[in-house]
Amino acid sequence: MSALLEVRALSKRFGGLLANQEISFAISASEIVGLIGPNGAGKTTLFNCIAGFYPPSEGRVFLDGAEVTGASPEKMARLGVGRTFQLVRTFATMTALENVTVATLIRDKRLPTARRRASAALEFCGLSARAAVPAGGLTVAEQRRLEVARALGLEPRLLLLDEVMAGLNPAEVQEAAALVQKIRARGIACLIVEHVMEGIMPIANRVIVLDYGRKITEGAPDQVRRDPAVIAAYLGEA
Amino acid sequence: MNRGVKLALLLVLFASACLAPILVTNPARQNFLILAIMSAQLGVAWNILGGYAGQVSFGHAAFFGVGAYTSSLMLIRFGASPWLGMVAGGAAATAFAVLVGWPCFRLRGHYFAIATIAVAEILQVVFTNWRAVGGAVGLTLPIEQEGLKALVFNTSKLPYYYIALGLLVASLLASWLIKESFLGHYFRAIKDEPEAARSVGISLTGYKLVAIAISSFLTAAGGTLYAQKELFIDPASVMATSLSVKIALVSILGGVGSLLGPVLGAAILTGIEEATRQIFGGTGRGTDLILYGLMIIVVAVYYPDGIVGGILSLRERRFFRRPSPGANA
Numbered sequence: 001m002s003a004l005l006e007v008r009a010l011s012k013r014f015g016g017l018l019a020n021q022e023i024s025f026a027i028s029a030s031e032i033v034g035l036i037g038p039n040g041a042g043k044t045t046l047f048n049c050i051a052g053f054y055p056p057s058e059g060r061v062f063l064d065g066a067e068v069t070g071a072s073p074e075k076m077a078r079l080g081v082g083r084t085f086q087l088v089r090t091f092a093t094m095t096a097l098e099n100v101t102v103a104t105l106i107r108d109k110r111l112p113t114a115r116r117r118a119s120a121a122l123e124f125c126g127l128s129a130r131a132a133v134p135a136g137g138l139t140v141a142e143q144r145r146l147e148v149a150r151a152l153g154l155e156p157r158l159l160l161l162d163e164v165m166a167g168l169n170p171a172e173v174q175e176a177a178a179l180v181q182k183i184r185a186r187g188i189a190c191l192i193v194e195h196v197m198e199g200i201m202p203i204a205n206r207v208i209v210l211d212y213g214r215k216i217t218e219g220a221p222d223q224v225r226r227d228p229a230v231i232a233a234y235l236g237e238a
Numbered sequence: 239m240n241r242g243v244k245l246a247l248l249l250v251l252f253a254s255a256c257l258a259p260i261l262v263t264n265p266a267r268q269n270f271l272i273l274a275i276m277s278a279q280l281g282v283a284w285n286i287l288g289g290y291a292g293q294v295s296f297g298h299a300a301f302f303g304v305g306a307y308t309s310s311l312m313l314i315r316f317g318a319s320p321w322l323g324m325v326a327g328g329a330a331a332t333a334f335a336v337l338v339g340w341p342c343f344r345l346r347g348h349y350f351a352i353a354t355i356a357v358a359e360i361l362q363v364v365f366t367n368w369r370a371v372g373g374a375v376g377l378t379l380p381i382e383q384e385g386l387k388a389l390v391f392n393t394s395k396l397p398y399y400y401i402a403l404g405l406l407v408a409s410l411l412a413s414w415l416i417k418e419s420f421l422g423h424y425f426r427a428i429k430d431e432p433e434a435a436r437s438v439g440i441s442l443t444g445y446k447l448v449a450i451a452i453s454s455f456l457t458a459a460g461g462t463l464y465a466q467k468e469l470f471i472d473p474a475s476v477m478a479t480s481l482s483v484k485i486a487l488v489s490i491l492g493g494v495g496s497l498l499g500p501v502l503g504a505a506i507l508t509g510i511e512e513a514t515r516q517i518f519g520g521t522g523r524g525t526d527l528i529l530y531g532l533m534i535i536v537v538a539v540y541y542p543d544g545i546v547g548g549i550l551s552l553r554e555r556r557f558f559r560r561p562s563p564g565a566n567a
Contacts, residue, residue: 051437053433053436072436072441073433073436073437074436074439074440074441077436077438077439078439082437082438083437085433085434085437089433089434090430090431091426091427091430091431091434091435092430092431093426093429094426098423098426102423102427102435102438102440103438105420105423105424106438106439109420110420111418111419111420111423150434150438151438153438154438154439
């Protein structure tokens with residue numbers, strides 16, 4: 001098994017609602033994969049199933065060939081899966097540096113070491129100048145980057161980024177896209193839920209499209225863009 | 239404030255705390271000082287769970303009571319030293335805290351707080367009806383032996399003051415060590431955003447149990463000291479809900495999550511308690527409770543970070559004005 005992450009026939013049910021239906025795909029190391037689809041397509045649910053926040057109703061999840069279906073979020077973090085949240089969830093009363101330090105403590109419980117690693121992650125995300133500011137006082141764009149820095153603090157193999165470009169202006173979208181490419185260059189795979197097409201399409205190696213909880217297609221960005229099923233999902237059938 | 243100034247201030251505070259009972263010779267006033275220090279110690283202990291980790295408990299009297307009962311029973315039944323009893327009481331309270339914490343920590347916010355009230359109430363009812371531990375009559379501790387070893391002082395209450403102060407300093411030290419270690423970071427992360435804390439590998443239940451274990455141990459130690467000072471305990475005095483509320487309020491009023499907030503809160507609350515007792519006497523029983531209630535409302539509405547938090551935010555506002563949200567958007 002060469003895939004870093006493999007999802008096999010994953011389904012998630014909330015009562016009578018089928019949020020994810022038999023979704024299968026794989027991600028290799030150093031790959032940027034976009035996960036797109038209309039609102040309510042089940043993208044965030046899929047994220048939560050992979051990151052351990054929801055147990056899948058059916059199907060299996062493998063990380064580096066080892067089964068991790070239903071593992072807790074804490075365990076997934078320790079196994080090297082970092083994530084950000086659709087609605088920012090920074091530790092508001094803690095400074096930017098402390099936010100990331102909480103993550104880097106996962107490898108070493110000594111604060112000086114953890115702080116040093118956290119500074120490096122902040123620097124990587126271009127937040128060094130804001131290190132001493134409480135997260136609650138940062139702009140939305142900064143808070144999204146802080147979440148990325150925090151996830152990077154885990155020294156992950158895979159990053160799950162949930163709409164990191166939402167609510168950003170065009171210049172900030174470019175910055176975010178460049179940051180994701182820098183992350184890939186470090187050998188970290190990224191699965192990105194995104195609505196901002198001009199942000200994700202140029203950098204993604206592959207795109208997976210969900211609609212009504214099902215995977216409707218998967219392929220290179222250019223190929224997906226022309227797919228009639230994708231166009232129908234977004235614009236409705238003619 | 240830089241580190242040097244802070245340290246100097248702490249030393250001055252400690253020195254005046256050491257000298258206070260020597261300058262105040264009136265036994266009633268001395269008793270007031272002892273009570274204030276004991277309340278402060280309980281507030282500091284509560285703050286580790288309720289302030290740092292954000293798990294508000296209104297049942298800390300249960301741990302206080304377990305500490306008081308464990309050492310007293312060991313002393314009465316086996317003649318064990320109260321110092322040994324203090325450690326044993328702490329261990330018993332910790333075991334009890336972990337046992338009830340396990341299910342209760344599945345509840346969030348207000349629901350957790352309500353569960354802690356229920357646990358403390360149940361324990362009080364059990365002890366009131368349990369004849370082997372004295373039931374509603376309570377336990378009277380032996381006073382024949384006096385001195386530091388027996389932890390009984392009849393001629394002067396002053397030694398209790400210094401023992402309480404020692405316990406307070408030990409609790410503050412534990413609190414400070416937590417704040418300056420990875421635990422402090424984890425507790426604050428759990429308080430701020432539990433889901434995000436999980437996403438960076440923090441087990442919520444695991445670390446909340448660590449917080450309640452430390453907090454309950456220190457609270458129980460305070461319970462033993464109380465038993466040795468009063469030489470009489472019963473469920474109504476060491477397991478009462480009003481005591482739980484007071485322990486929480488000491489910290490909430492002074493400032494949750496700050497190191498010295500509970501000390502300030504204790505000074506104010508004990509002052510009110512003594513003042514109402516002197517003004518209203520026996521007929522005014524419960525007046526202090528009415529005032530506690532009022533203060534909870536005022537603090538919750540106007541100063542959610544307590545007095546220390548209020549002062550700090552005033553300073554912050556004056557020195558660096560934060561850009562209004564949206565200014566950079």
